[in-house]
Amino acid sequence: MSVVAFERKHDSGEWSDKELSALVAAFGAALAPGTGREWETGMTERGDAQFYLLSPLPDQACELCVSRIGGRYILEDGLGRLLFEHRNLELVGLHAKAAIPSTSWLMVRAITLWCAIRNTMHERFEPLLVEGEELFVQFVPQLAAFA
Amino acid sequence: MKRVKQQDVFAERPPVKAAPDAKQLRKMAGDWLKQRRADAEMSQADLAARLGLKYYTFISQVENGFSRVPIEIMGAWASELGLEQAAFARHLLMYYEPELHRLLFGAESK
Numbered sequence: 001m002s003v004v005a006f007e008r009k010h011d012s013g014e015w016s017d018k019e020l021s022a023l024v025a026a027f028g029a030a031l032a033p034g035t036g037r038e039w040e041t042g043m044t045e046r047g048d049a050q051f052y053l054l055s056p057l058p059d060q061a062c063e064l065c066v067s068r069i070g071g072r073y074i075l076e077d078g079l080g081r082l083l084f085e086h087r088n089l090e091l092v093g094l095h096a097k098a099a100i101p102s103t104s105w106l107m108v109r110a111i112t113l114w115c116a117i118r119n120t121m122h123e124r125f126e127p128l129l130v131e132g133e134e135l136f137v138q139f140v141p142q143l144a145a146f147a
Numbered sequence: 148m149k150r151v152k153q154q155d156v157f158a159e160r161p162p163v164k165a166a167p168d169a170k171q172l173r174k175m176a177g178d179w180l181k182q183r184r185a186d187a188e189m190s191q192a193d194l195a196a197r198l199g200l201k202y203y204t205f206i207s208q209v210e211n212g213f214s215r216v217p218i219e220i221m222g223a224w225a226s227e228l229g230l231e232q233a234a235f236a237r238h239l240l241m242y243y244e245p246e247l248h249r250l251l252f253g254a255e256s257k
Contacts, residue, residue, distance in 0.1 A: 061169070
């Protein structure tokens with residue numbers, strides 16, 4: 001007689017290796033090197049597993065959290081807003097992937113740098129432009145008179 | 148719900164000498180909140196239900212030091228723990244925004 005081994009579904013306690021792999025895979029892009037993000041796990045007082053996606057340094061606050069309560073997976077953001085819940089972790093992973101804040105740390109730095117350059121350009125070149133505009137306003141009536 | 152002595156619960160302060168980072172400070176805030184909830188003899192599920200949250204997972208998120216108490220529910224959180232709202236917010240500000248707390252209330256204020 002052959003016995004088929006069914007995988008025991010975790011309803012409480014720590015994450016199984018399979019669950020953890022699924023979560024890390026779902027957050028793969030968010031956890032890519034260079035994003036500065038990390039992940040940690042924790043437990044509720046009732047022993048329900050929690051997975052936290054943390055923002056980059058210096059804050060390292062929770063951006064998204066997946067918890068398992070009674071075999072149900074709960075997806076929340078860092079403000080406690082319930083984003084999705086289901087018994088299928090893969091499905092929750094898909095929603096988690098879509099909910100990841102898209103602005104990377106690198107992007108923020110690039111935007112900050114661009115704003116600084118733009119501001120400097122604006123400060124240096126605006127007086128020249130204003131001067132040119134004043135000259136233009138003065139000469140236009142004279143040019144019109146010659147025409 | 149058990150009422151607690153206000154002066155004692157707000158006496159706890161983060162260490163002044165070593166400057167802890169944001170993560171450490173949030174963890175300290177979480178430990179303080181956990182203790183206050185225990186004082187009020189409430190479970191995470193009880194508090195979540197009183198705050199109108201479907202699950203208690205966010206209470207755990209905050210108490211484990213990964214998130215802050217959102218400003219929108221800070222007053223209700225304080226009231227459910229039997230604490231004065233302004234003192235509760237001021238105490239949490241000490242962990243969440245220590246520099247702002249110092250500017251507003253000074254280093255030695257309680």
